[in-house]
Amino acid sequence: MLAATAELGYRTMRSADARILWKFAYNFGYKGVRSVQRFKKRLKQGITFPPFIYISITNSCNLRCQGCWVDVDKPQHMISFEDMNTLINNAKKHGNSFFGILGGEPFMHPDLIRILKAHPDCYFQIFTNGHPITDTVAAQLREAGNATPLISVEGTESISDTRRGRSGVLNRTLEGIRACVRHGLITGVASSVCQTNIDDLVREEWIDTLIGMGVHYCWFHTYRVVGPVPNEQLALRPEQVLGVRRFVMDMRNRKPIGLIDAYWDDKGEALCPAATGISHHISPFGDVEPCPIIQFATEKIQDNDGDIYKTMTESPLLQDFRKTAAKATQGCIVLERPDLLQQIVTRHGAADTTLRKTAATELDGLQSRPSQYNPGNEIPEENWVYRFAKKHWFFGFGAYT
16 A cells, blocks of 8 residues: 555656646645635635636537537637636635636637646646647646646547547547656546446556556546436446445555545545535536536626636525535435436526537436445545545535534
């Protein structure tokens, strides 16, 4: 356990650019912890403002993934550089320093690198398919120094093509990963685990492959049956979700690679980041949403003259969502209790934030299914580093008490 953690630190020090390591340690590590501490202090005052904000900066994407809920086939919409500046600057006033950048494909936003460079005191995690990351782009990321690419891999060559709706997907993704590693970036790989890729990706040999490529961390999250074309056949069974959890625990103890999960606390009890209030989401149209897969909102980032703190802390929709979701389940309310989510949307007259304008019909058609909440089958954190971090900086925050 200790040997794997020490080896991860050693190989990261050897492979990542020194300036990038400093930005990661200070902007994400130290300032991120400080941001969560401020979040916890606000909670005691009855105020909820997330320390981590996830922002989908554009709806455009070069791929057409199964089960995607983003309107990637519709005309491009983007959050402007000016609105991003206002949003980030306002959040920074309240201690925030970490932002997740999503899409669509974030690199299709023409000002992405400009946004990174405009906020050298922040840290950004970019969720990408890796295709746009050439040596030139990787060099720009290295110059900015304050972002980690999290590159999605969805299985073997044939599975990737099927899952992503294009041909030659995996090879182009691997080229993006290699470019990031060559330029000394802290590089991550994410996978949406489903029925077609679980046997290929949730295994030790794949972890060894990632380590051999120079990848520093990976994130296994489970496929969500949502969107205009939900694929129920891809959803994992409860025992498979537990199997993924056990695999992550095992690899954390034995392999020199970081493994992220955002749906369990230090005791192995399920949680929803949006229900705890530790994160919320901004759509490509500036809509303030509970999380990326809930495409309903009553506020926009331009409200209150761009004061995102005021908008989020005073949002009746977000408050109701957190309270209702936490009372109903420690898992995902979208999967387990879509009926309750529908009631929340109706109570607040929340607007459909999609371009296709079918989110209400999609929600009405969802059937209750299991999520990560599986009481009686908790798997506590074994690695002391992860256990300590989760206990103090990523847990339930009293949401479920």
